[in-house]
Amino acid sequence: MRSKSNLLLILGAFFILGFGALVLFLPKGEGATVKRGEKLYMEQCMNCHGKDGKGLGKLIPGLHHAELLQKERLICAIRYGKSGPLEVDGQVYNGQMPPNFALDDGEIRDIVNYVYAQFAEAPKSLDLPEVQDQLRNCAQANPRLQW
């Protein structure tokens, strides 16, 4: 009798632990975009900005600066690239980030969400319409980019 109830207790504990782990680690909506974004970041951005987002000397800016993470700058840079002088924290960068037209809107959203989760002081998450809105504005704000 005693051993039977012990067994039940143990099984119950396993069940609760297992279920808890599932709830904790199952990618939720937000977790999934960040997870996809991580993979894309490692393929598309890590070579220049570094795995830790620290950039490279005075050649490539780090991504910890809040100004660079303003959504219009981040989103537009990913699709259209960025060149010309860029000043942040008293340091002037003058490099070239190439445009990347191979990424679709959803992939850009994923990268943005990973960058926010990883490097922003106050992590946030954008949804697809927000990103698409911004992408339209990039093209309007800079006629040079409309090709």
Next chain:
Amino acid sequence: MKMIPFFGLVLLFLWSCGNPSTNAEKELKHLPFMGEPMLIQNDQGGVDTLWPALPAFTLASQTGDSITQLDLAGKIRVADFFFTSCPTICPMMSAQMLRIHERFGSNDQVVLISHSIDPEHDSVSVLADYAEKLGASAPGWFFLTGDMDLIFSLADAYGSFAEKDPNAPGGFAHSGALTLADRQGRIRGVYDGTNPEEVDRLILDMERLLAEAPDYGPEAVPVGLDYAQ
């Protein structure tokens, strides 16, 4: 009586089993020599083993000085092939070279050389700007530019690879290798410069080379192309 030779055999067997591994361990303390030995008949009727060393060259550095193999003589060198406008793996290679520079920068027995494979664009002043912004300084780290064909053949000699390729991002196809050569200009290792763990190993191997007697191993002779002017 019969047991003694038997034991002897067993001992011999154990000894011969154990020995290769301890020999291998001893060998491991020294890095291997990459490439093929050159066997040369000597006057005494015997054979000398010589080892090919990296070829001679003359290129310009970011300081505007002309650099030759003589500036590297007696030093351990790490070489890579990159270009300043490279959109792909070069920033990672530069980041890893920078780690090495920061680690050995004050050691005048070590020299890093980054060859531009786009020398038309990467002039002395472009390289000077790149080096300054990266945080690299001569004479611990030279950025070299000059004749493109020479630089491409050097890439080959260093066990790396570079060529013009209009379909490659940035216009050049090239390898991310970092090549380690010893004080006599013999290649002792080639590492993936985009992989921080391989570069950890490279740094340890540099320590081993620094500890090695300069005359260790087969005598080195420069072979292949000789573009020294």
